[in-house]
Amino acid sequence: MNRFHAAVSELVASMDDGPTVQEVHRRGQRRQRRRILTRVVVVCVAAAAAVGVAASYGHSSAEPQIAVSPTTSSTTSPLPSTTSPLPSTTSPLPGTGSMPVHDSVGDVPYPQGDITDASFSQDATNFSFGVTVVQPLDPATDPAWHNGNAVLGFSLDANNDGVEDWYALALPQGPNQAAKVGLRSWANPHVPTCWGTLASIPGAGYRLTFPNRCLPGGMRFRLHAQMDFNPKVGTYKTATDQVPGVNAWSEPFTTLADPLTT
Amino acid sequence: MAAGLEFAQWYPGRRRRLVASLLVMCGDRELAAEAADEAFARTLQAWNRVSAMQSPDGWTYRVAVNIARRVERRRAIERRLWPRLVSASDVVPAPAGEVWDLVRSLPTRQRTAVVLRYVGDLREDDIASVMGVTRGTVAATLANARRALATILDDIEVEEP
Numbered sequence: 053m054n055r056f057h058a059a060v061s062e063l064v065a066s067m068d069d070g071p072t073v074q075e076v077h078r079r080g081q082r083r084q085r086r087r088i089l090t091r092v093v094v095v096c097v098a099a100a101a102a103v104g105v106a107a108s109y110g111h112s113s114a115e116p117q118i119a120v121s122p123t124t125s126s127t128t129s130p131l132p133s134t135t136s137p138l139p140s141t142t143s144p145l146p147g148t149g150s151m152p153v154h155d156s157v158g159d160v161p162y163p164q165g166d167i168t169d170a171s172f173s174q175d176a177t178n179f180s181f182g183v184t185v186v187q188p189l190d191p192a193t194d195p196a197w198h199n200g201n202a203v204l205g206f207s208l209d210a211n212n213d214g215v216e217d218w219y220a221l222a223l224p225q226g227p228n229q230a231a232k233v234g235l236r237s238w239a240n241p242h243v244p245t246c247w248g249t250l251a252s253i254p255g256a257g258y259r260l261t262f263p264n265r266c267l268p269g270g271m272r273f274r275l276h277a278q279m280d281f282n283p284k285v286g287t288y289k290t291a292t293d294q295v296p297g298v299n300a301w302s303e304p305f306t307t308l309a310d311p312l313t314t
Numbered sequence: 315m316a317a318g319l320e321f322a323q324w325y326p327g328r329r330r331r332l333v334a335s336l337l338v339m340c341g342d343r344e345l346a347a348e349a350a351d352e353a354f355a356r357t358l359q360a361w362n363r364v365s366a367m368q369s370p371d372g373w374t375y376r377v378a379v380n381i382a383r384r385v386e387r388r389r390a391i392e393r394r395l396w397p398r399l400v401s402a403s404d405v406v407p408a409p410a411g412e413v414w415d416l417v418r419s420l421p422t423r424q425r426t427a428v429v430l431r432y433v434g435d436l437r438e439d440d441i442a443s444v445m446g447v448t449r450g451t452v453a454a455t456l457a458n459a460r461r462a463l464a465t466i467l468d469d470i471e472v473e474e475p
Contacts, residue, residue: 059413060433067330071351073322079355215380238387299381
């Protein structure tokens with residue numbers, strides 16, 4: 053046996069056997085439960101939105117209708133939410149998918165990094181990725197943000213293969229510096245990073261906004277939001293909240309087919 | 315694949331090679347183990363379908379490599395956008411040793427093919443499936459990789475495809 057094969061044998065032998073079959077099974081069950089919960093939430097929210105659309109168009113039913121906006125608060129949502137969704141600086145246009153993806157409260161230890169909703173919205177000039185969190189902070193002043201212990205990112209899967217094709221990320225640069233917000237294409241790495249802005253929504257969460265030229269018009273994609281947070285600066289016990297779940301994706305959104313690109 | 319094969323029969327021992335393969339590819343023990351465990355969980359969930367495939371290994375490796383690649387991509391952009399995130403421990407690749415340094419020096423495609431063939435012990439068909447290329451491309455890539463390694467490690471045999 054030569055050196056190469058000896059090194060391979062040594063490496064493989066140094067690995068442990070890992071989880072038992074039962075533990076693999078339990079992990080799969082947990083994953084399945086998360087997926088089912090996500091689907092239930094999406095279906096319920098879609099149903100609520102459909103009721104709202106019908107009501108807003110003056111549905112001629114004999115029964116009274118309750119108008120429910122897809123981005124309205126937990127009082128009209130079928131599932132509880134501790135925070136209201138992000139207020140919008142500009143009204144999303146119809147069909148651009150401002151439907152929030154809900155995430156359970158308390159699935160990470162730090163409320164500052166506990167995402168409750170993630171959403172995409174677009175108007176004639178910009179599009180935004182937003183999250184609401186249980187206890188939002190101000191990235192401009194909070195030490196965790198200044199020191200890189202808070203990182204917010206969104207992955208986009210544009211071809212439904214479960215691998216991100218685009219990535220938007222907010223990384224604050226330190227005290228008195230604006231956060232650096234970038235959007236990159238993995239499908240075409242030669243496309244330069246598109247730069248955007250981070251907005252803090254007091255009492256709600258955060259939003260990354262980019263000009264419409266940063267994404268192709270009419271692009272259908274699934275969304276995955278992730279926030280890393282660690283309140284103890286200088287340590288590495290970061291908690292990560294992923295929405296709708298680990299390696300899970302939202303129902304599809306679609307960018308406007310022909311937005312302004314200025 | 316033999317009909318009626320149970321996951322419990324197929325799984326034991328396979329994790330070692332999968333984690334080792336991912337470790338050589340990404341250099342991060344924690345990520346390699348996490349991606350492998352997630353891939354096995356998905357394999358078990360889809361076992362009725364996966365066990366009917368000619369080789370469940372190819373499917374499992376593809377899932378694991380995709381998971382690891384996704385995390386690596388995210389880390390790469392984090393490092394690029396904010397270099398201060400990189401700590402000393404982030405840049406020490408594993409496993410250590412001259413042989414693995416040489417493997418890591420190969421172009422990405424050659425390195426992936428070598429790892430899947432010799433560490434993962436996958437057949438060329440499965441490697442083609444994992445890498446999303448044809449079997450002929452795998453054979454040619456492996457031949458080039460073996461030549462590249464043999465010029466440095468004179469005890470590696472150069473096999474023609």
